[in-house]
Amino acid sequence: MNERILTVLRSAVPGCALVLASAAAQAQLAIEITGAGANRMPVAVAAFEGENALPRAVTDIVRADLERSGLFKMVELGPSPMGANAPVDYGRIRSRGADAVAVGTVSPGGGGRYQVQVQLHDSQKQVSLGGQAMTMAPNQYRATGHRIADFIYEKLTGEPGVFSTRIAYVLKVGPRYELQIADADGSNAQTALASKEPIISPAWSPDGTRLAYVSFESKKPVVYVHSLATGQRNVAANFKGSNSAPAWAPDGRRLAVVLTKDGQSQLYSVNADGSGVQRLASSAGIDTEPSWSIDGMIYFTSDRGGSPQIYRVSAGGGTAERVTFEGSYNVSPRPSPDGKSLVYVSRNGGRFQITMLDLASRQTQILTDTSKDESPSFAPNGRMILYATETGGRGVLAAVSADGRVKQRLSVQSGDVREPAWGPQPRN
């Protein structure tokens, strides 16, 4: 890790965390950046012309998003707004050290709505990199800011941003469990399910409208499917014994689940409405934690070889193949969105850490320096991994980039946060 960058970040962090926390209730997730990429691109986001008519400046959200990604170093340009169509003084931008600058205009669009225009410029090549226009209600400054950050991120890195995505996690405060949904930056947390009994293993449907999860509200683990916009839910698996570990098939119609109805924990698939249960694999030991890969393989944890290791089997059936061989405890596999790599939790001398496996080269890398890591989950662009860990005896969420450099921590003022799941790209 680059010490200089860490120092720069540490000095920048308190302000960032303060802004995020001030608008928040006690249970609001606050983000702290604890590590950044080695070569951060210097970028400026000018104040947008007319944005002071909004409850909060959209560019505040854009800058916080880009900074948090760990890939950009934000360059300050001061309070003077720069409109989307005004000529850009490239020399001035370069003299401030910014390689790119975003400028924009917010103007009344009728019916209480506003029109937002954004232009991104390369200050070295002195060309426009493109623009974007959208309309918004004044209270949509966050969502609009995230979309602008996604636009800038994609133009500058060539891959989609994930600032408009949502995350699910379980908040435990005293005896109360809440399944919450928040924006990827931790803001705008909403409770989808509250219970006095544990909730674990939330899993997003591929279209982002539903969550499958395990709830213990009937004194045993039962798998539910829950539509977030309506609050309606149905039982997806409630067989005799335990029902757990739901994982969506890429088509969003079936779920892999773990059932004990025929003995030990084994893999089955079931329709989201609970019908059509079928066996997926068989072993004499424990099979659990299925996770569907884009290539049609299902990765899972099994102790069939004596210790818990990661295996994979074709969703269509066949023989399971062992994937991990190092160490005596490798669990919770999650294939990357492109199917080329795998993250999982490995036990290394008593520490449980997030580990990345490149499936082609078989190279492994421990990504974290924490020691009670659980439940990894990829961002939809594959760049970051969200997971649960512990600091100071409390459950927190953390995120680490796929190369291990960028690190963030999301925590609440009181209570434990656990069981995170990063949602898919929104479909607008």
Add this chain to the structure above:
Amino acid sequence: MKFARLTLSLIAVGLLAACSSAPKTDADQAGAAVEERSSGASTSGVDNSRVVPVDAGSASGTGIAALKDPKSILSKRSVLFDYDSYVIKSEYQALIEAHAKFLLANPKMKMLIQGNTDERGSREYNLALGQKRADAVKKALSLLGVPEAQLESVSLGEEKPSCDESTESCWAANRRGDMLYSGEF
């Protein structure tokens, strides 16, 4: 002063209850769903849909006095296991036999056996490990003649520790199988 002492003793009772390994019946009534529906979909594409909260209340149970008499062995409901073990130790044989006898004498009674683990490692893998402990208790009861239809073994994994600290003694207390009767689950 009196009030302060009352509060303290209430806290003490709460702590004791939290650390008791005997299964408890949840006395809370089923809660009505907390509904706050958003009025219509957003018109822009920018705003994400709202999330409607649901409250998962738990049903109340009926009392089973005979099973709760502290003088009766039947009031004892927990079997503790060694680390990474699913073997029922001989000291629990009398307890298992007493519950088998009760189930055989009360064929309408059903038992839910909940397996538990300590907190270390993956939640879902621990759920599978807890199932093995519950299955061990179930098998011991089956061998004594209790019909399959009266028994269900499930796992709570690491989710319902009877003890909350990260110490060896707490972990030992959490590696357990609990026996619940009809009305308690």
